[in-house]
Amino acid sequence: MDSAVGWTDELARARLHVVTGKGGTGKTTVAAALALALATGGRRVLLVEVEERQGIAQLFDRAPLPYSEERIASAPGGGEVRALAVDAEAALLEYLAMFYNLGFAGRTLKRMGAVEFVTTLAPGLRDVLQTGKVKECVGRTDSSGRHLYDAVVLDAPPTGRVVKFLDVTKAVTDVAKVGPIRGQSEGVVRLLHSGDTAVHLVTLLEEMPVRETMDALVELDGADLRPGAVFVNRVRPPRLDAAAVDAAAVGEVDEDQVRAGLLAAGLDLAVDELEGLVDETVDHAVRVRAEQRASAELTESDLPAVRLPELVDGVDLAALYELAEKLVAQGVR
Amino acid sequence: MVHRLDVDALIDDQATKVVVCCGSGGVGKTTTAAALAARAAERGRRTVVLTIDPARRLAQSLGLRELDNHPRQVRVSGFAPKGELYAMMLDMRRTFDDMVLAHAGPDRAEQILANPFYQTISSSFSGTQEYMAMEKLGQLAAEGSWDLIVVDTPPSRSALDFLDAPQRLSTVLDGRIIRLLSAPARAGGRGLLKIVGAGFGLFTKAISTIIGGQLLADASAFVQAFDSMFGGFRERAQKTYQLLRSPGTAFLVVAAPEPDALREASYFVERLAEETMPLAGLVLNRTHPVLAELPAARAQAAAEELSSGGAHPLAVAVLRLHADRVAVATREKRLLARFTKAHPSVSLVGVPALAEDVHDLAGLREIGRRLAGE
Numbered sequence: 001m002d003s004a005v006g007w008t009d010e011l012a013r014a015r016l017h018v019v020t021g022k023g024g025t026g027k028t029t030v031a032a033a034l035a036l037a038l039a040t041g042g043r044r045v046l047l048v049e050v051e052e053r054q055g056i057a058q059l060f061d062r063a064p065l066p067y068s069e070e071r072i073a074s075a076p077g078g079g080e081v082r083a084l085a086v087d088a089e090a091a092l093l094e095y096l097a098m099f100y101n102l103g104f105a106g107r108t109l110k111r112m113g114a115v116e117f118v119t120t121l122a123p124g125l126r127d128v129l130q131t132g133k134v135k136e137c138v139g140r141t142d143s144s145g146r147h148l149y150d151a152v153v154l155d156a157p158p159t160g161r162v163v164k165f166l167d168v169t170k171a172v173t174d175v176a177k178v179g180p181i182r183g184q185s186e187g188v189v190r191l192l193h194s195g196d197t198a199v200h201l202v203t204l205l206e207e208m209p210v211r212e213t214m215d216a217l218v219e220l221d222g223a224d225l226r227p228g229a230v231f232v233n234r235v236r237p238p239r240l241d242a243a244a245v246d247a248a249a250v251g252e253v254d255e256d257q258v259r260a261g262l263l264a265a266g267l268d269l270a271v272d273e274l275e276g277l278v279d280e281t282v283d284h285a286v287r288v289r290a291e292q293r294a295s296a297e298l299t300e301s302d303l304p305a306v307r308l309p310e311l312v313d314g315v316d317l318a319a320l321y322e323l324a325e326k327l328v329a330q331g332v333r
Numbered sequence: 334m335v336h337r338l339d340v341d342a343l344i345d346d347q348a349t350k351v352v353v354c355c356g357s358g359g360v361g362k363t364t365t366a367a368a369l370a371a372r373a374a375e376r377g378r379r380t381v382v383l384t385i386d387p388a389r390r391l392a393q394s395l396g397l398r399e400l401d402n403h404p405r406q407v408r409v410s411g412f413a414p415k416g417e418l419y420a421m422m423l424d425m426r427r428t429f430d431d432m433v434l435a436h437a438g439p440d441r442a443e444q445i446l447a448n449p450f451y452q453t454i455s456s457s458f459s460g461t462q463e464y465m466a467m468e469k470l471g472q473l474a475a476e477g478s479w480d481l482i483v484v485d486t487p488p489s490r491s492a493l494d495f496l497d498a499p500q501r502l503s504t505v506l507d508g509r510i511i512r513l514l515s516a517p518a519r520a521g522g523r524g525l526l527k528i529v530g531a532g533f534g535l536f537t538k539a540i541s542t543i544i545g546g547q548l549l550a551d552a553s554a555f556v557q558a559f560d561s562m563f564g565g566f567r568e569r570a571q572k573t574y575q576l577l578r579s580p581g582t583a584f585l586v587v588a589a590p591e592p593d594a595l596r597e598a599s600y601f602v603e604r605l606a607e608e609t610m611p612l613a614g615l616v617l618n619r620t621h622p623v624l625a626e627l628p629a630a631r632a633q634a635a636a637e638e639l640s641s642g643g644a645h646p647l648a649v650a651v652l653r654l655h656a657d658r659v660a661v662a663t664r665e666k667r668l669l670a671r672f673t674k675a676h677p678s679v680s681l682v683g684v685p686a687l688a689e690d691v692h693d694l695a696g697l698r699e700i701g702r703r704l705a706g707e
Contacts, residue, residue: 287689
């Protein structure tokens with residue numbers, strides 16, 4: 001992906017960053033690192049999750065988030081990240097409360113499962129409520145009329161479901177022909193299809209995630225949604241040079257040469273151990289070749305790309321800051 | 334001491350009739366199910382694998398081209414199992430339609446199938462796939478002609494959805510709330526109305542404003558038409574649930590060496606214990622075992638020494654990638670140790686990662702060998 005152009009001015013102007021990716025690619029981690037990167041230098045960023053699995057709380061190692069905007073981290077240079085877990089039921093009740101005074105009845109119905117039932121009855125309704133809440137956060141202003149958040153990062157559903165999630169127009173046509181939800185959704189549609197919104201795709205350099213990324217791009221295009229950048233996650237360092245990769249990938253590793261090198265470093269290994277090293281090398285090379293194919297396919301998408309390294313020790317808070325730094329170094333702002 | 338899961342003993346045991354592969358999304362459940370079924374067939378059993386939404390190339394490797402509600406024999410050149418291998422891909426819509434046709438009279442069935450609300454429930458309700466997977470498993474078991482049924486579970490955020498979704502769908506279909514919404518006075522009785530108070534009327538009004546009166550009317554008509562056959566549905570789901578708890582069933586929890594996947598695996602193991610469902614063990618996919626004993630620190634030091642001299646670039650690369658691999662393996666062991674500490678009695682097997690995705694039967698057989706620890 002040498003043709004990648006990094007973070008563009010267009011992306012720097014976006015106020016809503018939607019982050020999606022195939023399950024297991026590290027979508028939530030990337031969303032959190034992006035929020036920290038965007039907050040760097042004194043900005044205020046809101047990180048939102050919508051799948052009711054408390055991924056943000058786990059990542060930041062804290063108790064489950066309530067339905068409110070809590071400060072969860074400070075960013076270098078005085079910035080801050082707040083987090084919100086949007087719960088569709090709470091959003092529905094909050095929403096109804098704007099138009100009807102339900103009072104005690106609202107809580108009773110919630111206990112009976114009626115709210116879940118209604119969102120089940122009209123599956124698109126859940127998405128409409130959640131995107132509606134996100135839109136409200138993006139547009140909220142303080143007393144002086146300035147936006148409360150400089151940017152909002154949304155940890156969105158995975159690639160297989162994201163377009164359906166964002167395609168509010170379709171969902172609303174299906175569920176609400178008239179009424180307040182309809183009116184509110186028109187604002188959501190305007191935001192999602194404007195230059196203020198970018199949909200980022202997280203992938204690994206593996207066949208299936210890249211295939212899903214390419215499929216998602218076609219789907220986004222079909223729904224007239226704007227793709228942002230590709231985040232290539234968990235990139236492993238190159239160890240073999242190109243010629244050695246090609247040879248090793250078909251099983252050709254010069255054992256004598258390896259042995260001579262090891263001896264020069266004072267390592268005299270038993271035969272089976274040397275063979276183990278050779279097997280590991282072949283395994284590595286086959287994987288690198290698969291990564292190269294995946295990378296070539298991604299290049300065809302012609303999207304800005306940023307890369308994040310594999311963190312062998314797992315992701316903790318310190319690692320999130322490290323990832324955010326890598327993003328800033330690649331122009332994320 | 335952690336016990337090694339003996340996969341061959343499990344699939345060779347004539348008493349094992351059903352193997353359910355469960356786990357969170359993206360851990361390789363479908364591949365595990367297919368590889369296990371292929372191995373069982375090769376070892377002489379008449380096996381069927383029920384897959385849910387497999388990747389296209391994996392489906393093709395089993396000769397499956399489209400959703401099809403009937404098991405098809407897998408015939409691939411070079412694959413001549415001692416037993417037989419059949420495969421099918423769940424078509425949830427058709428499974429649901431067939432159930433309706435089997436349980437309702439022809440007139441009523443037609444009425445249900447044409448209802449827009451039924452069409453929503455049968456194609457996009459999040460619990461339907463799980464419910465239909467259970468139903469299909471029940472049907473296959475009732476046929477009585479299979480030595481072994483291997484079931485893949487639907488891709489879901491949480492592994493527990495598989496056990497919970499049928500219940501959720503039942504709640505919707507049982508129609509208490511919908512009757513309340515469409516005709517509160519009749520269904521709820523005075524007691525409930527008194528509790529909920531006047532707010533209830535407002536709620537109903539608000540709901541119908543939001544989702545549209547038509548949808549509510551469709552839902553109501555559906556529930557009325559569905560009511561008479563609901564008992565039959567529930568009874569069948571109950572029967573399948575009992576099948577899952579019977580000694581002929583074995584659950585395999587599938588995970589990858591990642592914190593999220595192992596956390597889900599933990600939840601599932603605990604849940605199976607609560608429901609007294611038989612757990613065979615944990616399959617840990619895509620591990621990266623170290624193939625040479627050389628410690629990472631020594632490899633790293635030797636690489637530094639060589640590279641400062643500028644000679645032996647191949648040996649330097651080999652040493653560095655070995656050190657990387659040791660680091661990965663160490664992390665995987667640490668994650669697994671957390672799981673085994675919490676669940677010391679669960680036997681398990683690690684399946685070393687293939688360098689590329691599986692797209693043919695040869696790849697499935699290789700996974701099968703790795704599952705069996707060959």
